[in-house]
Amino acid sequence: RRAALAGVLATAVALGLAELAAAAAGARSLVVAVADVVIDAAPGWLERFAIATLGTADKPALVVGVLAVSGLVGAGLGRLATTRLALACAGLVAFGALGVTAALRDPGTPPGAAVLAGAVGAVGGVAALVALTRAARAAAGEPGGSVETDPTAWGRRRFLALATTSAAVAVLAAAGGRVLAAPRLERVRQAIRLPRPARTAGPVPAGASLAVAGITPLHVPNEDFYRIDTALVVPEVDTDGWALEVTGLVERPFRITYDELLALPHVEADVTLACVSNEVGGGLVGNARWQGVPLRDLLARARVRPEATQVMGRSVDGFSAGFPVELALREGTGPGDAGALVAVGMNGEPLPRAHGFPARLVVPGLYGYVSATKWLRAVELTTFEEEGYWIPRGWAREGPVKTQSRIDVPRGGTVPAGRVPVAGVAWAPGRGISRVEVRVDDGPWVPARLADSLGVDAWRQWVHAWD
Ligand SMILES: Nc1nc2c(c(=O)[nH]1)N[C@H]1C(S)=C(S)[C@@H](COP(=O)(O)O)O[C@H]1N2
Ligand SMILES: [Mo]
Numbered sequence: 001r002r003a004a005l006a007g008v009l010a011t012a013v014a015l016g017l018a019e020l021a022a023a024a025a026g027a028r029s030l031v032v033a034v035a036d037v038v039i040d041a042a043p044g045w046l047e048r049f050a051i052a053t054l055g056t057a058d059k060p061a062l063v064v065g066v067l068a069v070s071g072l073v074g075a076g077l078g079r080l081a082t083t084r085l086a087l088a089c090a091g092l093v094a095f096g097a098l099g100v101t102a103a104l105r106d107p108g109t110p111p112g113a114a115v116l117a118g119a120v121g122a123v124g125g126v127a128a129l130v131a132l133t134r135a136a137r138a139a140a141g142e143p144g145g146s147v148e149t150d151p152t153a154w155g156r157r158r159f160l161a162l163a164t165t166s167a168a169v170a171v172l173a174a175a176g177g178r179v180l181a182a183p184r185l186e187r188v189r190q191a192i193r194l195p196r197p198a199r200t201a202g203p204v205p206a207g208a209s210l211a212v213a214g215i216t217p218l219h220v221p222n223e224d225f226y227r228i229d230t231a232l233v234v235p236e237v238d239t240d241g242w243a244l245e246v247t248g249l250v251e252r253p254f255r256i257t258y259d260e261l262l263a264l265p266h267v268e269a270d271v272t273l274a275c276v277s278n279e280v281g282g283g284l285v286g287n288a289r290w291q292g293v294p295l296r297d298l299l300a301r302a303r304v305r306p307e308a309t310q311v312m313g314r315s316v317d318g319f320s321a322g323f324p325v326e327l328a329l330r331e332g333t334g335p336g337d338a339g340a341l342v343a344v345g346m347n348g349e350p351l352p353r354a355h356g357f358p359a360r361l362v363v364p365g366l367y368g369y370v371s372a373t374k375w376l377r378a379v380e381l382t383t384f385e386e387e388g389y390w391i392p393r394g395w396a397r398e399g400p401v402k403t404q405s406r407i408d409v410p411r412g413g414t415v416p417a418g419r420v421p422v423a424g425v426a427w428a429p430g431r432g433i434s435r436v437e438v439r440v441d442d443g444p445w446v447p448a449r450l451a452d453s454l455g456v457d458a459w460r461q462w463v464h465a466w467d
Helices: 002-025 030-041 044-083 085-103 111-139 151-190 258-263 295-302 325-329
Strands: 243-248 254-257 267-274 285-294 310-315 320-324 341-346 360-362 376-382 404-409 420-427 460-466
Touching: 002 030, 002 044, 002 085, 002 111, 002 151, 030 044, 030 085, 030 111, 044 085, 044 111, 085 111, 111 151, 243 295, 254 258, 254 295, 258 341, 267 341, 267 360, 285 295, 285 420, 295 325, 295 341, 295 376, 310 325, 320 325, 360 376
Parallel strands: 243 376
Antiparallel strands: 243 254, 267 285, 285 341, 310 320, 310 376, 341 360, 404 420, 420 460
């Protein structure tokens, strides 16, 4: 049992140190990288099953799974170490190499940093395995007697001390790594000053927000905005070293840095983003004021070749989403309708990290899974032969947002007798909402009162005074 524990602890030391070294060197976590490989390799039905049964806990569950498998491997290596120490150490190194290989798939991770993280983890893990295995050997034998008279008692003490130290090193290093990775980027993000848009969305009309308690705000605050993605932990993309590539079926492919992107003329638009998985009454939809560069400006510079039919957004985390070229080239029709954007701002601040920092696509009228690529790395012109992330997993190639509405109040339960406001939001991005009708039980359909419109791409509030 001591041998197995030695192996588990040595593996924990390796993972913890690798986590710390990865954060310090600017690589992503090797554990997360391995879990990402699992996600990508998982068949579509399994992924859907995991989302259906675990919901947003699917990713933490996967990390726990990767850690559990690592523990099992570690226990095996610990057993092996009692007879074949060198072979067990080699096994630990190979395990580290696996993590490095997974991390190298991430274009945002400098290869040297990934190798360094793996090496630090492997060296620490091997050192722990050797020390713990020796102590476990010394502790083996029939217990009895005091430290002075029984050498195994000394071994047991030594093993206990080493085991405690290893566990502490593993936990502290892993926690240190997590602490190190996040705030630095948050400081980078908060120091960014977005330029004033050349075309603003204009002041929000006073009549666009209804004075109904409990109705969703016209612009959902960033911290409340729904989040959907396949990323295990939010990809940490520094603006330094980041560039957007415009490539594929174009005459003149180019790369543009973050600062260059900020220097181009920006537009601002109120656009409602919806997830195809949103259910009736669900919260996977939100409206925000986005700021960015019109996609068609970038495509004009790259000169799209006539055979290109699809614009594919590619993320640093391997996600991709494609949509028809016509939608990317479509002119906005005026204030509040800016067309497809490479967005860098959301509700007046740089994109939050969870929503795609430093840049993402926002394409009015399309579900997120075919359009709204976060942590954008490249915009590639292709044909529809090429398939975005969700297409081979059984989702439709084209995903226009359906016209939908939601009742925000009353939320259920009982209401006082008399006049009760029934109110909510309705959206049909790209087309706009001209009417909402409400029907109570078997009564007639009656028109709700509409708030003023923010533009065709944004949702619209409505209220019906129900007696
Ligand atoms: N990189 C990346 N971008 C992504 C996704 C993803 O999994 N990875 N999911 C898409 C989906 S399905 C939706 S609905 C929107 C959600 O955007 P939000 O999280 O900012 O609300 O992001 C899209 N962009
Ligand atoms: Mo989605």
